[in-house]
Amino acid sequence: MRSIKLPSWIDRLAGLGPVSAPPHVLSVNEEAISYARFERTDSKFRFHEFRRVELKPDCFLAGPLGGTLRDRDSFTLALEELLAKISVPVSEASLVVPEAWLRTVFTEINDLPAKLNERNEVLRWKLRRLVPFRVDDLRVGVAKTPPLPGQEEPLRILLGFAIESLLAQLEAAFSAHGIRIGRISNESLALLAALPSAPDGTLTGVTIVRSDSYSLLLSDEEGLLLYRVKPMLARLDEPKQGMAVRQDLRLTTTFIQAHFPERSLASHWLLSPPAEEAAWQDLLSSALGVSVEPLRAGDLPLAGDLPSVSLREVPPLLGAAAQEVL
DSSP states (O other): OOOOOOOOTTTOOSSOOOEEOOSEEEEEOSSEEEEEEEEEETTEEEEEEEEEEEOOTTOBOOOBTBOOBSOHHHHHHHHHHHHHHOSSOOSEEEEEEOTTTSEEEEEEESOOOSSHHHHHHHHHHHHHTTOSSOGGGEEEEEEEEOOOTTOSSSEEEEEEEEEHHHHHHHHHHHHTTTOEEEEEEEHHHHHHTTSOOOOTTOEEEEEEEOSSEEEEEEEETTEEEEEEEEEOSSOTTSHHHHHHHHHHHHHHHHHHHHHOTTOOEEEEEEEOOGGGHHHHHHHHHHHHTSOEEEOOGGGSSEESOOOSSOGGGHHHHHHHHHOEEO
16 A cells, blocks of 8 residues: 655644544535545455435536535535435544645745644745746645656745635534545545555556546655646547647656656556546556556455446545544
């Protein structure tokens, strides 16, 4: 099982040692609320329960970073229906949200202040120069990441940001039903902790394909090195879309050659819709020069059988339960 050195993006920024995630994981997107429960058994996890309740269309407002709840009453009813199906009480849970709701950007910095309020000011000052959003409306988190050869500042960090009012609404909705949300992550960052371990000194990649976007992440034993999210305007077999993906993959190989010329990409995992899996596997293998393996249940640190749930939903939920948060 992979040990990913990422903090809880949203609510724990400094001064804590590693904390194991709770066994309960909630997931919210525009379409549904989901719940999963995992029991840690040595180096693996037993998947005990999965529940899902669909949301009414347009439950959330639209926006480039997601949007706040349009219909709070409908969301509350769906949450109550979900909780009624769960077989055990839930008092604390991790939360997984869509990629678009919690975004990230790398930057370099001279130092991070020890005091939380000073650190927040520095992070917001940095973020204002990097993203086209009103930073005062955002909740901001940070992770130290491995330095790159030749970087100008001593520290390289990954800033995570999301709409404060959206997260506060979700937290309040769960809190009203006795559930404290302790950790919040997006799908890709959560999934990292569920990936198989790679040999020290090598690189691991993963591509997650969705209907409207794809993510490509590169990491080593020290943490996250590269994280790209790109829109998908058409299927991969459309010429313009295929060309855009190939160009992005060339940038990835250039990044590896420039920063890690003596290190190999030991493995690259793929999580995609089944109908597009073969096309993505062929393209990634050709572009990256490495064997690309579709992520299967047997690759995950799971003990026992999966409940009746799509494999595409499992890795981020499992990763949210598996990660140790700094």
